[in-house]
Amino acid sequence: xxxxxxxxxxxxxxxxxxxxxxxxxxxxxxxxxxxxxxxxxxxxxxxxxxxxxxxxxxxxxxxxxxxxxxxxxxxxxxxxxxxxxxxxxxxxxxxxxxxxxxxxxxxxxxxxxxxxxxxxxxxxxxxxxxxxxxxxxxxxxxxxxxxxxxxxxxxxxxxxxxxxxxxxxxxxxxxxxxxxxxxxxxxxxxxx
Amino acid sequence: xxxxxxxxxxxxxxxxxxxxxxxxxxxxxxxxxxxxxxxxxxxxxxxxxxxxxxxxxxxxxxxxxxxxxxxxxxxxxxxxxxxxxxxxxxxxxxxxxxxxxxxxxxxxxxxxxxxxxxxxxxxxxxxxxxxxxxxxxxxxxxxxxxxxxxxxxxxxxxxxxxxxxxxxxxxxxxxxxxxxxxxxxxxxxxxxxxxxxxxxxxxxxxxxxxxxxxxxxxxxxxxxxxxxxxxxxxxxxxxxxxxxxxxxxxxxxxxxxxxxxxxxxxxxxxxxxxxxxxxxxxxxxxxxxxxxxxxxxxxxxxxxxxxxxxxxxxxxxxxxxxxxxxxxxxxxxx
Numbered sequence: 001x002x003x004x005x006x007x008x009x010x011x012x013x014x015x016x017x018x019x020x021x022x023x024x025x026x027x028x029x030x031x032x033x034x035x036x037x038x039x040x041x042x043x044x045x046x047x048x049x050x051x052x053x054x055x056x057x058x059x060x061x062x063x064x065x066x067x068x069x070x071x072x073x074x075x076x077x078x079x080x081x082x083x084x085x086x087x088x089x090x091x092x093x094x095x096x097x098x099x100x101x102x103x104x105x106x107x108x109x110x111x112x113x114x115x116x117x118x119x120x121x122x123x124x125x126x127x128x129x130x131x132x133x134x135x136x137x138x139x140x141x142x143x144x145x146x147x148x149x150x151x152x153x154x155x156x157x158x159x160x161x162x163x164x165x166x167x168x169x170x171x172x173x174x175x176x177x178x179x180x181x182x183x184x185x186x187x188x189x190x191x192x
Numbered sequence: 193x194x195x196x197x198x199x200x201x202x203x204x205x206x207x208x209x210x211x212x213x214x215x216x217x218x219x220x221x222x223x224x225x226x227x228x229x230x231x232x233x234x235x236x237x238x239x240x241x242x243x244x245x246x247x248x249x250x251x252x253x254x255x256x257x258x259x260x261x262x263x264x265x266x267x268x269x270x271x272x273x274x275x276x277x278x279x280x281x282x283x284x285x286x287x288x289x290x291x292x293x294x295x296x297x298x299x300x301x302x303x304x305x306x307x308x309x310x311x312x313x314x315x316x317x318x319x320x321x322x323x324x325x326x327x328x329x330x331x332x333x334x335x336x337x338x339x340x341x342x343x344x345x346x347x348x349x350x351x352x353x354x355x356x357x358x359x360x361x362x363x364x365x366x367x368x369x370x371x372x373x374x375x376x377x378x379x380x381x382x383x384x385x386x387x388x389x390x391x392x393x394x395x396x397x398x399x400x401x402x403x404x405x406x407x408x409x410x411x412x413x414x415x416x417x418x419x420x421x422x423x424x425x426x427x428x429x430x431x432x433x434x435x436x437x438x439x440x441x442x443x444x445x446x447x448x449x450x451x452x453x454x455x456x457x458x459x460x461x462x463x464x465x466x467x468x469x470x471x472x473x474x475x476x477x478x479x480x481x482x483x484x485x486x487x488x489x490x491x492x493x494x495x496x497x498x499x500x501x502x503x504x505x506x507x508x509x510x511x512x513x514x515x516x517x518x519x520x521x522x523x524x525x526x
Contacts, residue, residue, distance in 0.1 A: 021269035025261050032257065037250035050256050061264050072234045079244035080237055087209045133243065148210035149240070155205040156212070173204035181239040184246070 005029070009074040017065045028057050031075075035082045042086045042150055043093070052089055056082045087152040094152070133183040141176035144169055196222055200229055207236035397482060416445055433503070437495040444474070444495055448485045454478055454505055462489065463502040463517045471502050473512035 004012065004026030012030075015023030035056050039049035059081055067077050134142050143162070147153045155173065159166040199222045205211050206219045223230035261269075416436035436445040446462055454460055459478055463471035475489035502517035 019264075019267075019269045021261055021264045024264050024269065025257065028257055028260055033249035033251055034245055034247075036252040036256070037248040038244050040250045041247050049250075050252060053252055053256055054260055057260050058263060061260075061267070061269070071230070072237060073241070075245060076234070076237050076241035079241040083209055083240070083244050133246075145208065148205065148208040149243070153210065154212055155202075155210045158210070167201075170201050170205065173208060173210070174201075177204050177207060177236050177239050180243060181235070184239065184242045187246075 010069060013060075013064050013067060013074065016061060024057075024061055027060065031078060032057065035078070038079070038082055039086045039089075042090060042152075045093075048089055048093070052082070052085050056085055059085075083149070090152040133180055133187070136183045137176050137179055141172045141179070144172045145176045145180070148173065196226065196229070200232070203229075203233045203236055206233065207240045415439060416443075433501075435495065435501055437491065442491040442494075444489050444491045446475070446477070446485075446487050446489070446501075448477070448479065448503075450483050451479050451485070452483060453481065457508055458505055459508045460485070461504050461506055461512055462487065463504065463512075463514055464495070464498040465500045465502050465517065466497070467499050471514040471517040472498075473514060476508075476512075 002022070004015075004023055007015070007023070007026065009027070009030075012023045012027045016027065032053060036049055036053045039052040040046060043049050043052070056078070060078065067074060134145065137145065144155075144158055147158050147161070148155065153161065155169045156166060158164070159169045162169075164172075199215075199218050202211055202215055202219055206216060211219065219233070223233055416438050418434070418436060432449055434447045436447070438444070448460075451460075459476045461473060462475045462477065464474050465471045472492075474491075475487045477485050477487035479485040504513075504516045506513060506516060
């Protein structure tokens with residue numbers, strides 16, 4: 001019997017392309033909690049997070065064959081799908097219910113309870129790493145990353161909301177990603 | 193700055209999901225035709241993906257996994273294991289993963305102590321345990337199914353028995369109805385026979401009555417003689433009458449048949465008629481139940497001197513009224 005837990009992401013995807021539901025289940029077991037955690041952290045809504053998680057993995061099931069290894073890692077592909085789907089849901093909810101405040105100061109608060117969904121049981125130890133990564137960023141850069149990544153605002157909206165020139169927002173995003181990359185790599189190497 | 197350079201400036205926003213649809217498509221178009229740009233963007237996407245992977249785990253409900261696997265199967269997916277079995281294995285693996293995570297963080301939990309007992313064979317143990325649980329659940333489920341099935345069979349048997357009983361009742365009712373119908377037919381048949389018998393009796397009675405009239409007439413004829421004329425046979429519908437005159441005495445006789453009895457308080461009266469004088473009352477009489485009557489009366493002059501006879505039906509209490517004798521009842525000599 002195949003032990004799917006021992007297969008690599010690529011091998012599982014190959015099985016999924018052959019419509020192997022065991023491989024699909026194994027891939028979900030490997031990444032489901034992270035995808036759900038990401039959605040729960042951003043949406044702060046368990047039911048919506050379940051929907052997003054299902055959509056993400058059904059996309060893997062149906063379109064897994066479109067993933068091209070030469071264009072990036074599987075996790076990059078998977079989490080990009082997960083984040084985009086989560087942001088889409090966040091924007092839809094915002095349009096439907098205006099449930100998210102337009103107060104920029106309220107939105108931008110990494111220490112607030114708003115980004116710690118009580119019902120999602122997100123492993124806070126890892127989130128501490130994310131929070132730590134963000135804290136290495138200067139205040140202005142951390143702000144644009146937070147508003148875009150966690151709040152789904154476009155760079156144009158951020159510029160309008162914060163009163164910053166669009167070019168400045170773009171620059172800060174670029175600088176933020178560079179520093180974030182270094183910080184995350186250090187954490188990874190540190191783990192090893 | 194070229195258009196492509198402007199698009200490349202949007203790469204960080206693309207990686208963070210902070211572009212509108214149009215800008216996003218522009219980025220994707222560019223990386224399709226610019227490998228260097230694609231590489232630059234891939235690095236940013238990796239960074240964000242690493243970030244996303246570290247946002248944190250949360251354990252979704254087991255139903256999410258069940259729905260995903262069942263949907264995948266519905267869309268043509270195959271499996272090597274029962275989904276419930278896989279779910280249990282996955283559940284146990286999740287618990288084991290939690291144990292490991294807690295152990296790494298030096299958290300002494302029940303699961304950690306359990307995990308220390310289960311080493312390399314943990315998965316095998318979990319699989320065996322899951323198999324045992326599945327077999328147990330299936331056995332219980334089969335037992336429940338069997339009980340439900342027996343109950344359904346019992347219910348169906350009861351329904352069939354009730355249907356048979358009802359059918360039997362209907363057949364009995366039909367049988368009763370048929371018996372009633374037969375009885376009615378028999379009664380009708382008997383009544384028909386009775387009618388036939390009564391008709392025959394009536395005919396016999398009529399015949400007997402005629403015979404009696406004929407016999408009376410024949411008896412009287414020994415001493416009486418018929419006048420030259422006789423009453424009209426159409427006296428009262430089917431009625432008929434014979435007048436006779438004694439050969440040696442001044443007596444007359446009237447024999448009537450086929451005439452109904454007079455109602456109570458009334459009687460028939462015979463008048464003899466001469467054309468040049470008033471009708472002469474000669475006798476009163478009634479019919480018996482068979483419609484037969486005979487009366488003798490005195491003659492003051494020979495019957496041959498009369499021109500005819502007249503019968504009326506008058507009140508018994510009233511004296512004879514010759515004026516009631518109408519020409520319609522006039523007995524003409526033949």
